[in-house]
Amino acid sequence: MDGCDRPGLRRGPDQPALLGQPDAFPLSRGDVVLKALEAGSREGVENYLAGLDARAYRPFNLLFGDATVLRVAYARPDQARLRVEDVPLGVHVLPNDVLDSPVLPKAARALVLAEKAAHRPWPETVEALQAALADHVLPETVPLLLPEEADSPELRALIRRYQALCIHTESYGTRSSAILALAPGRVGHYLATDGASCQAPFRDVTGLLKVPPSGISAPVRP
Numbered sequence: 001m002d003g004c005d006r007p008g009l010r011r012g013p014d015q016p017a018l019l020g021q022p023d024a025f026p027l028s029r030g031d032v033v034l035k036a037l038e039a040g041s042r043e044g045v046e047n048y049l050a051g052l053d054a055r056a057y058r059p060f061n062l063l064f065g066d067a068t069v070l071r072v073a074y075a076r077p078d079q080a081r082l083r084v085e086d087v088p089l090g091v092h093v094l095p096n097d098v099l100d101s102p103v104l105p106k107a108a109r110a111l112v113l114a115e116k117a118a119h120r121p122w123p124e125t126v127e128a129l130q131a132a133l134a135d136h137v138l139p140e141t142v143p144l145l146l147p148e149e150a151d152s153p154e155l156r157a158l159i160r161r162y163q164a165l166c167i168h169t170e171s172y173g174t175r176s177s178a179i180l181a182l183a184p185g186r187v188g189h190y191l192a193t194d195g196a197s198c199q200a201p202f203r204d205v206t207g208l209l210k211v212p213p214s215g216i217s218a219p220v221r222p
Helices: 029-038 042-050 105-117 122-133 147-151 153-161
Strands: 060-065 070-075 083-086 177-183 186-193
Touching: 029 042, 029 060, 042 060, 042 070, 105 122, 122 177, 122 186, 147 153
Parallel strands: none
Antiparallel strands: 060 070, 070 083, 177 186
16 A cells, blocks of 8 residues: 555655644554455455545555456545556556656656566566665656645755655655565565665565465465
């Protein structure tokens, strides 16, 4: 899941609201992830999401599926129903907006790096994706993403820093990364960091997953 309070701004469930916004949404986005996993199948996730009222959550994107079909759900506070779409075949980027967003410069940067990583032997793909997730390149210019930016050069400078793929600011930044490879009926590889991609090593945590009969991966619980 990706939490996206406004285009270009990401806030996890345990991080303070940006720009002093009150947190007026009563339900946890983290609970959506757990219940989606418990649904046990792609169809089960879709049925679960169909019953949610997106207005009760801070905005989020939820990517779900298996090796045959991948779908993305968009929850926005101005619409009760989540919008669910198929992810087309090919290389795509899901930033804190919509799939392959033309608004965010980081999406275009990520797409270029992801395309270079695709269609390589797995070890080379992993190496290229690790480099992409640790990328600190910033765009020369960033479009106006928030009305408040017009009167605040400091805010514009901060939002430009958010356009790196690996983010480091005084109050916000990359906390973890993952590389996931799906095979028919199972998770082929799952690599993850416990920290910023440029600082923490990727560990193979595939063994922490189990595969239910439906083929949807869920965490092993002690």
